[in-house]
Every structure is written in C-alpha cells, then in structure tokens.
Amino acid sequence: MHNKKFVKHYYLMMLPGFVWLIMFSIVPMFGVVMAFQDFNPVQGIFKSKFVGLDNFRYMFIMSDIKQVFINTLVIAIGKIIGNLVVPLAFALLLSELRWKRFGRPIQTIVYLPYFLSWVILGSIVLNIFAYTGPINEFLSMFGLKPIKFFGRADLFRPLIIGTDVWKSFGYNAVIYLAALLGIDPTLHEAAAVDGAGRFRRLLHITLPGIKSTIVLLAILSLGNILNAGFEQIFNLYNPVVYSTGDIIDTWVYRAGLVDLQFSLATAVGLLKSGVSLILIALGYWLADKFAGYKIF
Amino acid sequence: MIEHQTLGSKIFDVINLIVLIVITLLCIIPLWYILCISLSNKTAVDAGIVSFWPVGFNLFSYERIMGEKAFFVSFWISIKRVVLGGIVGVGCILLVAYPLSKSIRQFPKRNLFMWILVFCMLFNGGTVPWYLTMKNYHLIDNIWGLVLAGSLPVFSVILVMNFFRNLPGALEEAAYVDGAGPWKTFFSIFIPLSKPVIATIVLFTIVGHWNEFFQGLVLSTKQANYPVQTYIQQMVVTTDFSTMNVEQIQQALKLNNKSLDAAKVFIAIIPILIIYPFLQKYFVTGITLGSVKE
Numbered sequence: 001m002h003n004k005k006f007v008k009h010y011y012l013m014m015l016p017g018f019v020w021l022i023m024f025s026i027v028p029m030f031g032v033v034m035a036f037q038d039f040n041p042v043q044g045i046f047k048s049k050f051v052g053l054d055n056f057r058y059m060f061i062m063s064d065i066k067q068v069f070i071n072t073l074v075i076a077i078g079k080i081i082g083n084l085v086v087p088l089a090f091a092l093l094l095s096e097l098r099w100k101r102f103g104r105p106i107q108t109i110v111y112l113p114y115f116l117s118w119v120i121l122g123s124i125v126l127n128i129f130a131y132t133g134p135i136n137e138f139l140s141m142f143g144l145k146p147i148k149f150f151g152r153a154d155l156f157r158p159l160i161i162g163t164d165v166w167k168s169f170g171y172n173a174v175i176y177l178a179a180l181l182g183i184d185p186t187l188h189e190a191a192a193v194d195g196a197g198r199f200r201r202l203l204h205i206t207l208p209g210i211k212s213t214i215v216l217l218a219i220l221s222l223g224n225i226l227n228a229g230f231e232q233i234f235n236l237y238n239p240v241v242y243s244t245g246d247i248i249d250t251w252v253y254r255a256g257l258v259d260l261q262f263s264l265a266t267a268v269g270l271l272k273s274g275v276s277l278i279l280i281a282l283g284y285w286l287a288d289k290f291a292g293y294k295i296f
Numbered sequence: 297m298i299e300h301q302t303l304g305s306k307i308f309d310v311i312n313l314i315v316l317i318v319i320t321l322l323c324i325i326p327l328w329y330i331l332c333i334s335l336s337n338k339t340a341v342d343a344g345i346v347s348f349w350p351v352g353f354n355l356f357s358y359e360r361i362m363g364e365k366a367f368f369v370s371f372w373i374s375i376k377r378v379v380l381g382g383i384v385g386v387g388c389i390l391l392v393a394y395p396l397s398k399s400i401r402q403f404p405k406r407n408l409f410m411w412i413l414v415f416c417m418l419f420n421g422g423t424v425p426w427y428l429t430m431k432n433y434h435l436i437d438n439i440w441g442l443v444l445a446g447s448l449p450v451f452s453v454i455l456v457m458n459f460f461r462n463l464p465g466a467l468e469e470a471a472y473v474d475g476a477g478p479w480k481t482f483f484s485i486f487i488p489l490s491k492p493v494i495a496t497i498v499l500f501t502i503v504g505h506w507n508e509f510f511q512g513l514v515l516s517t518k519q520a521n522y523p524v525q526t527y528i529q530q531m532v533v534t535t536d537f538s539t540m541n542v543e544q545i546q547q548a549l550k551l552n553n554k555s556l557d558a559a560k561v562f563i564a565i566i567p568i569l570i571i572y573p574f575l576q577k578y579f580v581t582g583i584t585l586g587s588v589k590e
Contacts, residue, residue, distance in 0.1 A: 014409065041428075097316060132344030252422065
C-alpha cells in the first residue's frame with residue numbers, strides 16, 4: 001500500500017515544521033564558529049578574526065571555569081540519582097497502598113509542582129526558606145537559630161537537588177507506575193501462597209519485574225550529566241553562592257549576554273553541547289543494545 | 297487475592313498511608329502558603345508571623361493588582377503567546393509527525409529527516425549564537441520572537457509519531473482502497489483517533505509557553521514586553537530575602553510588598569490550575585502510549 005504520488009504531499013506536510021527547525025535550530029548552530037573567532041558584532045561572523053583554539057585554551061586556565069564545571073557535575077549527578085531513586089521509592093509505596101481509593105487524589109496532587117515554572121516555585125521556595133520564613137520559624141521551636149538558607153554556599157547544592165526532586169518526583173514516578181502495572185499479579189499470588197511476605201515479594205518479584213525500566217532510565221539520564229538545570233538555579237542563586245552553585249549555563253548566560261564576551265561564552269557552551277551530545281548518543285546506543293529501546 | 301494479614305503487615309499499611317499523606321502535603325502546602333501570604337495583611341507578613349493560615353484576612357493585595365497595569369500587560373502578552381504558540385506548535389508537530397510515521401517503503405527519505413530532527417533535539421548552538429540569530433531576524437521586542445524562539449518541539453514530534461505508528465495499519469489501507477489521499481487520511485482518520493496524544497501535546501505546549509521566562513527576559517528590551525513569568529522573575533530577583541539579615545529585610549520591606557508579590561505569583565498559577573484537570577486526564581496515557589514503540 002504505497003503510492004509514489006503521496007511522497008510529494010509528505011514533503012508539503014513537513015515543510016512548515018522544517019522551515020521553522022532550519023531557521024531556529026540549524027541556522028544558530030552555524031554560530032558556533034564564533035567559538036573559534038575573536039568575534040566582534042560590528043564585523044560580524046564572516047569578517048571576525050579566526051583565533052583557532054585560543055578561546056578553549058583561555059577557558060582551561062581560568063580557575064572559575066573549573067569550579068563551574070565541578071558545580072555542574074556535582075549538582076547534575078545529585079539530581080540524576082535523586083530523580084531515579086525518590087520516584088522509585090514513591091511508586092513502590094503507592095503500589096503497596098492498601099486503601100486504593102487514596103491513590104488517585106495522592107497522584108493528582110504530587111504531579112502538580114512539575115507543571116509550575118521555576119519562576120513561581122523559586123519565589124515560593126525563597127519565601128519558605130527565608131530568614132523569617134516558616135522553616136526557620138519551625139526550627140526556632142526547637143531553640144535553633146534561624147539559618148540564611150539561600151545565603152550559604154555549603155547549603156546551596158543540597159537545597160537545589162532537594163527542591164528539584166521535590167518538583168518532579170511525582171511526574172517521574174509515572175513511568176515506574178506504568179511498569180509496576182505490567183507485572184503479572186499471579187506471580188504475587190503464587191508467592192503469597194508459598195508463604196512469601198510483602199518484603200520478600202518486593203525483593204524477588206516487584207524489583208526484578210521493573211529492573212529493565214530502572215536500568216533504561218538510568219542509561220538515558222546519562223545525557224543530563226552536564227545539565228544542572230538553568231531555570232532552577234537562575235531563579236534561586238545569588239552571588240554569595242556562586243562558589244558552589246554557579247553552573248555552566250548560568251556562567252555562559254552572564255559571560256555572553258551580560259558581559260558580552262561572545263566568543264568565550266560560545267566556546268564554553270560548545271564544549272558543554274559537544275560532551276552532552278556524545279553522552280546522549282552513548283546513552284541511546286547502550287539503551288538500544290541492552291534494553292532494546294529505540295527512540296524511533 | 298485472599299491473604300492472611302500479619303500484624304507487621306497491618307502496621308506497615310498504616311505507616312505507608314501516613315508517609316504518603318505527608319509526601320502529598322509537602323507538594324501542596326507551599327502553594328497554600330503563598331495563597332495565605334497573599335491574603336494576609338502587610339504588617340503580619342512583614343513580621344513573619346504568617347505560616348499556614350492567613351493572618352488579618354483581606355483581599356487588599358488583589359484589589360491593588362487591579363490598579364497595576366504592567367502586570368496585566370504582561371499577562372496579556374503571555375496569553376497571546378500561548379494561543380499563537382499553541383496553534384503554530386501543534387500544527388507543525390502533527391504535520392511533521394504524520395509523514396515520519398510512514399515506513400521507508402512509503403516514504404523513502406524518512407530516516408534522513410528523522411536523523412535531522414534527532415540531531416536538532418540533541419545539539420544546539422548555545423545561548424549566544426541563538427540570541428544573535430534572533431536579533432538578526434528582528435525578533436527582539438516582538439511577540440513572534442516569543443512564539444518561535446523555541447523552534448520545532450522535536451520531542452513532541454517523536455511522541456506523536458510513535459502514537460501514529462501504533463494505530464492499526466488496516467485503517468489506513470481501507471482509506472487508501474477508498475481512494476483517500478494523504479491529507480484526507482491524515483485529517484479524517486489519524487487526527488480523530490489520536491485525541492489522547494494531541495491533548496497531551498496541546499497541554500504541554502500551553503504549559504511550556506506559559507511557564508517560559510528566559511526568552512521573555514533576553515528577547516525583551518523593556519518591561520512592557522515581558523511575558524508574565526519574566527515580569528514575576530524580575531520582581532522576585534529584586535527582592536530576594538534569603539540572603540538578607542533582619543535590618544536589610546526591614547529596609548527592603550519599606551520599598552515593597554510581599555503580600556502583593558504573592559498575589560501576583562498566585563494569579564500566574566491560576567491558568568495552570570484551570571487546565572490541570574485536563575492535563576491530569578491525558579498526560580499519563582499520552583506519555584505511556586507515545587513513548588513505547590511496539
């Protein structure tokens with residue numbers, strides 16, 4: 001069932017989407033040549049002087065860039081682990097819930113923060129953790145002194161990872177919950193007849209049943225290893241916590257669009273995009289090889 | 297399943313329920329808190345005595361917002377952006393996804409286009425080249441800048457494409473036998489059968505455009521062109537209490553009004569709350585159906 005005449009209509013259908021893609025994704029990609037230039041907006045991309053790898057060399061001798069890469073890695077890895085483990089734990093608790101009629105309302109509420117922006121959640125988080133906010137009020141009931149939560153470099157990373165997991169654990173649990181539904185209930189029944197308690201069934205039936213999902217999600221999150229979450233950090237950080245909280249994306253924004261160091265910012269951004277591309281491709285390849293997962 | 301319940305198992309059930317309720321409350325209380333702040337009087341908020349119930353309940357903040365034109369201007373920009381972005385985005389997503397859901401036999405160049413899409417999803421030129429491109433297109437301070445800046449949402453295309461591919465092939469064959477061309481097959485067979493996934497991408501596009509603040513910040517040179525999230529972001533950034541001590545907070549409080557800010561934040565959440573029941577209904581099916589290929 002195929003008709004050669006259809007193909008030209010297929011092209012016609014794809015035309016608007018691909019024009020959009022070319023203009024707003026592909027054309028900007030050519031801008032990465034700025035990373036190898038001493039870019040000057042007056043001369044433009046065609047006349048600016050080429051400097052080879054100078055921007056990259058300069059990048060590696062700048063000490064704050066090293067810290068920015070470290071911050072990015074630490075925060076991103078913390079988020080990857082948190083976003084794999086917490087949703088799993090939540091999904092398991094929910095599947096063990098005895099009173100099923102509570103399941104639906106619980107899910108309805110925990111998905112909500114995922115759909116709110118970091119602008120909104122950031123302002124709420126800053127209010128709640130403020131010096132005179134409810135968390136400090138709560139701590140003072142135990143005689144503890146108030147803490148400037150977002151004014152302390154040592155607390156910034158845990159707060160960022162924690163609030164990110166809080167925002168998205170409900171949403172991330174959806175895939176686990178779908179996988180849990182796929183486990184054959186007769187396995188549980190048979191094990192129960194054989195005298196296996198709930199914990200043993202969890203260990204020997206439930207977890208093996210969703211093992212492939214866990215592995216798949218872990219592999220696919222590989223590509224996020226340099227993604228510490230620009231929108232969140234941009235809305236929660238301040239100069240006091242740059243030492244632990246400034247990440248590649250926030251640094252690139254400030255260097256490029258605030259300080260107008262176009263070439264250096266592009267070089268740092270390109271390094272990040274390049275490494276991420278390799279890691280994502282590796283993740284997809286591994287997912288295909290070990291879990292038979294194809295994105296298309 | 298009939299099962300003998302041990303005491304330990306019963307205790308676990310109770311503790312489990314309590315833990316789940318606490319987790320659930322942790323997700324809703326912050327929103328409740330911001331609502332309480334917006335409904336409390338200014339002195340109570342400034343003194344930090346409002347916790348999880350309004351103190352000195354009043355609607356003064358909401359009345360005052362009525363007089364703030366800048367807030368409504370930004371709100372209106374966001375609504376225009378959502379409507380235009382929704383139409384352009386969903387239209388392009390569906391039209392690109394349909395041909396790509398065909399087999400190589402039906403559409404020989406399919407894989408080439410697929411690779412282009414995936415490459416665009418995984419790689420980008422970075423913030424600076426993107427910004428300079430937008431500037432060259434004269435999309436600064438322009439609503440179309442906000443609508444188009446994100447480019448084609450490739451992930452949604454893949455979601456819809458996978459959904460199309462899982463529809464029974466016999467339907468398409470029947471349409472072909474009846475003499476239907478690709479447009480007719482697309483509009484009268486694929487679209488009506490794809491309601492869950494279309495609802496998913498419509499809602500995701502709306503939420504995405506509504507929540508976006510960074511493009512609004514970078515692509516606007518003046519406050520009058522900010523979408524609502526950018527407006528709130530700028531308002532909050534200038535009043536970050538978390539790093540101030542008591543004296544600094546008192547200084548800052550003379551200049552602004554936390555209760556009013558909270559009311560603005562809450563109003564910006566309302567559109568999401570309105571579409572949330574629909575989101576809820578569709579996104580789970582949309583995601584699970586679209587992400588797995590048979």
